[in-house]
Amino acid sequence: LTHGLQHLRNFPGNDPVRHMTYGKGAAGFISLHREGRVVMYHPDGRLRDLPPASVSVPYMGLTSTQLPGRLVGWGPGASLTLLDSELRPLANALDPLDVRVCQVTEQSLELVTAGAGNVCVWCLTHMVCRVRVTEGLGRHSVFTQLALAPPGPERHHRAFVVYGRAVVVVDLTAGRVLEHKRNLHLRDITALVYSFHLDFVVTASKDVSIRVWGPDWGLCMAFVGHTGVVTSLACCPESGLLLSASLDGTLRCWSMEGGDQVQCFPIEGGEPPLGLGGPMKGGTFFTFSQQGVDFWTISSLYNLHCRLGGDLGGPMRQIVVPSCPLPYPYPTRVLCVSGDSNVMLVAAETGAVLTSFSTGQRVRCADYCLHKEILLVLTEGGTLIRASTLTNPATCPGLASCMVLYSNIADGQRALDEWKSLQEQRCQRPTNKKPLHDAKNRFLVMLGHNGGCVSVLMLDTGKVQYRTPAHNGQKITSLQDKAVLVWRVFPYAQECLSLHLNLFCGHPPLYLTLLGPLLALAFQDPDSATYSLVHFSLLNQSRTDHPPSEDHLDCITGLCVCHQLRVFASSSQDGTVRIWDEDNRLLRTLQLSAEPECLAYSGQRGDLLLGIRGDLYRIRCAHLLPHDFQLRVY
Known part of the structure; x- marks a missing residue:
């Protein structure tokens, strides 16, 4: 099982692909070839029954709609036609303008087209133009790329259209041009996509760079790595990845959150991809070239659960999930040690950070007692820090010198009641009130010393209960004697450790x-x-x-x-x-x-x-x- 980009299948052909579409109207994918031939595919990329050889369509492109069994054929020139599932004409658009690119809106029964000097919005049911924008675009502006941004609480439905090195932003609700963004690249723009998840516009150019623009058109980041012109871009909303296809014969995945390349996938056979598209929501997507069609998927084995500081905070060095006795309804907690001195307590189900603690010293390891809401941190200097997790950040009432937690819950209900009472004190600083004596439940802290001995301390008081030699004077942390000692624990006895087994x-x-x-x-x-x-x-x-x-x-x-x-x-x-x-x-x-x-x-x-x-x-x-x-x- 592999995380990331995976190739599913290839369909070679001698008739070059001119355009591809996908969606509910196409019941999967459709490729339109240069000679007008059409090939249909299932949503998983498998080939459907070939249409009769006599089926040939005169369009430059096909676009699937949100209506089952309905597609739109467009171009060349002022041509726009609603088609059924057999690609038979149902209705011609009334007075269309030049069409070079065409997309359907995701949340309405509308279609957006762009061409020489125009951007139009069409009603799919009757193929009537609802919005026609020509003013402010210029007759000589031939739009070759189109991306749509759905309406939001503070913004109308927008279209981004490309000519040369510029992007024009059009308000599709009000039917007017909002702004021209010129000279975004040194050379002509070859690909465009909008990321709804991040509200970013991404452009690629003949200068082989990819640039990511923020809501105010400030340059957020640039991706460099392709050695050929980028022919197509797509955004994966679930993973937050940007996909690019290039004439250098590769597909690449980029992280718009991390600002780096995640994966580079060379196309087998060396024929460079000319187009890229698909639902991009965890399913199958396509690329096409002069010699055929390929289908791909992005497998997501793991997802970000909690951001704790990332590369700036240092690597994750320890994850501890304390065990809780069933059937008592304790929540699951996760203790994380990252970087040199940062310790975080996280809710396992939601990924929310409950509290954090910074020692100011390098942490060797840490542990957490859920029943007592106590954090234990052992530093490289051999100091054990005991802190309360009822506050954020965690507060440290005092210092001790030991590590490793052992819990023996004989009275589970009593332990649960005590934990619930502690939750009522959350966000309050801990007091020096002496804890009540618990005759049944035991919480012991065990420390391995550099001198090779083991100490056992009471969690509540920090007093040494027992100490015994081990590992022949070698450092326990490095196991220099190559031995594993297995101990029996007698939590109610003064001499609470007994050597059970010595494994070499x-x-x-x-x-x-x-x-x-x-x-x-x-x-x-x-x-x-x-x-x-x-x-x-x-x-x-x-x-x-x-x-x-x-x-x-x-x-x-x-x-x-x-x-x-x-x-x-x-x-x-x-x-x-x-x-x-x-x-x-x-x-x-x-x-x-x-x-x-x-x-x-x-x-x-x-x-x-x-x-x-x-x-x-x-x-x-x-x-x-x-x-x-x-x-x-x-």
């Missing part, structure tokens, strides 16, 4: 996670190009590997487990997320168009959260898995 590994483990008694370990050794995942059963001490061909190809950046789906997920700088079952078998490889920085599962539906360029993204993971896995969450 051939390489230092980088990440580990647990699914019941099944321990998953991620190893990597760049010197030997080892990037592997191993399963180890704590019940019978058996080990399960997978073929080396399924390993990641670059450094592993994260490992997590989904208890509902009973699967593991690993991420890597090779741009993939790999999903594994309990037997360490590879279920899916998700090819991203970015490097995931860390990952974690969230919620009961098995959503996968990714850190990408410092922001939080989400993958609806369950529906990408085999059917028997999907049944575990639905």
